[in-house]
Amino acid sequence: SQxxxxxxATLVQPVGSPLSLECTVEGTSNPNLYWYRQAAxxxxxxxxxxxxxxxxxxxxxxxxSASRPQDRQFILSSKKLLLSDSGFYLCAWTSRVxxxxxxxxxxxxxxxxx
Amino acid sequence: SQKIEQNSEALxxxxxxxxxxxxxxxxxxxxxxxWYRQDPGRGPVFLLLIRENEKEKRKERLKVTFDTTxxxxxxxxxxxxxxxxxxxxxxxxxxxxxxxxxxxxGTKLIIKP
Numbered sequence: 001s002q003x004x005x006x007x008x009a010t011l012v013q014p015v016g017s018p019l020s021l022e023c024t025v026e027g028t029s030n031p032n033l034y035w036y037r038q039a040a041x042x043x044x045x046x047x048x049x050x051x052x053x054x055x056x057x058x059x060x061x062x063x064x065s066a067s068r069p070q071d072r073q074f075i076l077s078s079k080k081l082l083l084s085d086s087g088f089y090l091c092a093w094t095s096r097v098x099x100x101x102x103x104x105x106x107x108x109x110x111x112x113x114x
Numbered sequence: 115s116q117k118i119e120q121n122s123e124a125l126x127x128x129x130x131x132x133x134x135x136x137x138x139x140x141x142x143x144x145x146x147x148x149w150y151r152q153d154p155g156r157g158p159v160f161l162l163l164i165r166e167n168e169k170e171k172r173k174e175r176l177k178v179t180f181d182t183t184x185x186x187x188x189x190x191x192x193x194x195x196x197x198x199x200x201x202x203x204x205x206x207x208x209x210x211x212x213x214x215x216x217x218x219x220g221t222k223l224i225i226k227p
Contacts, residue, residue, distance in 0.1 A: 032213045042219060043203070043217050043218060043219035043220060044158075044203070044217040046214060046217075049213060049214065051213060088155075090157050090158075092157070094213065100145075100146050100148075100163060100165075100207070101207065101213060101214070101215055102148065102160050102163060103158075103160065103205075103215060104160065105157025105158050105159070106157055107156065107157060108155070108156065108157050110155070
């Protein structure tokens with residue numbers, strides 16, 4: 001069966017520090033991968049998605065970037081964090097079966113920027 | 115642009131009653147719509163998918179309807195239990211079908227014993 005891992009679970013970082021969040025998927029090949037951010041009490045904001053190694057699409061211009069160095073690895077990065085980067089970061093993968101995109105989420109990373 | 119609306123106010127339901135959540139969308143006719151459950155501090159979990167040519171889909175105590183004329187989906191939980199308390203999100207296929215889902219903000223459901 002497929003599983004998705006994210007780490008770390010929680011992170012407290014000072015403003016201006018770098019960021020690296022990692023997501024890995026097991027049990028599937030060539031998944032579509034997604035990074036979302038969710039502010040408290042709000043909906044999901046799509047940040048990046050990837051349909052293959054090295055292929056990254058950005059949905060929201062900001063100081064974040066994403067990379068996909070391996071088929072089942074997706075990394076979210078920042079060179080300098082802002083206070084507004086605080087939030088709940090979720091990685092997801094898609095199984096495109098029957099022409100639909102059902103998304104399966106990781107456990108999330110709670111990021112607090114101070 | 116596509117827009118999804120879910121009731122932002124929490125829905126309080128007495129245990130044993132049927133909970134009904136609403137998802138309205140505009141400016142688009144998606145080929146399918148999905149419902150997810152999200153518990154605090156966790157990622158959303160997929161519950162049900164309904165296609166545009168399906169009027170109703172059931173799974174155990176869950177039922178979803180899809181009215182493409184009204185541009186509305188209703189999500190029902192029958193014989194509700196306190197364990198059903200969570201935030202429920204609806205999501206629909208992106209207009210460009212570019213491997214994306216468009217998400218509602220979710221409705222918080224509270225089942226009182």
